[in-house]
Amino acid sequence: MNSFETRLAKLARDGDRSAFAELVDLYKDKIYHLGYRMLGNAHEAEDIVQETFLRVYRSLKSYDPSHKFSTWIYRIGTNLCIDRLRKRKFHAFSLDADTTEDGLDGYSMLASEDLTPEQQITLSETQQHIRQAIDKMPEKYRSVVVLRYLHDLSLQEISGILGMPVTTVKTRVHRGREYLRKRLDVKQLL
CATH class of the missing domain: 1.10.1740.10 (RNA polymerase sigma factor, region 2, helix turn helix motif)
Structure with missing residues (x-):
């Protein structure tokens, strides 16, 4: 290369x-x-x-x-x-x-x-729900979903980045999508 x-x-x-x-x-x-x-x-x-x-x-x-x-x-x-x-x-x-000595727990x-007012205006309600669902995903699914759908990387690139077989990446992408579907209660989201 x-x-x-x-x-x-x-x-x-x-x-x-x-x-x-x-x-x-x-x-x-x-x-x-x-x-x-x-x-x-x-x-x-x-x-x-x-x-x-x-x-x-x-x-x-x-x-x-x-x-x-x-x-x-x-x-x-x-x-x-x-x-x-x-x-x-x-x-x-x-x-x-x-509490700490500062009086903070x-x-x-x-x-x-919490989102800033500017972010609340910018993001649609659907985007906020998707973002919250991604934030709550187990990290092993979050990393592949973020790399695949938000950074548009191929399964092979994700495999190289995470150092795992492509079949594992495919499985995690699939399970991540299923997690989002269930979490968002939307049948045809992804």
């Missing part, structure tokens, strides 16, 4: 800062949207973008140019999102109702999932 991104990655690996800056420009919005869709929080999505590019920069020496750069960077971003989701689960289970320190 000798794509434009692969050439930029090779140049960046050799120390070309402008090539790395171009890679950031090409992928920052895509990684932000991936993070936002998986985490449902704009600040965390911004953190994911920064963490992804920091990891890309540190790992450029290990990038294999025979693979698509987009698959490699999506894998890094997706894994960072999955790690955050796992930490969230662990943190939520470890929180108790006891653990639950009040969690990020709000």
Whole structure:
């Protein structure tokens, strides 16, 4: 594979800062949207973008140019999102109702999932229901559904990103769609 991104990655690996800056420009919005869709929080999505590019920069020496750069960077971003989701689960289970010395209980320190007034106006009611259903999906289905339907990646690309067989990806996409159908109580949604 000798794509434009692969050439930029090779140049960046050799120390070309402008090539790395171009890679950031090409992928920052895509990684932000991936993070936002998986985490449902704009600040965390911004953190994911920064963490992804920091990891890309540190790992450029290990990038294999025979693979698509987009698959490699999506894998890094997706894994960072999955790690955050796992930490969230662990943190939520470890929180108790006891108050901190600030007078706040653990639950009040969690990020709000409420939409801003601008977002409420922008999103239709259907989109809000779909977003809420995706947010409540088990993470193993959420990642494939987000990559497949919101980032329009092929099953093969998702397989490469998540490091799992295409048959497993197909199964998870199917189960994710079934989950959304049941959750939204819509027969012909997907």
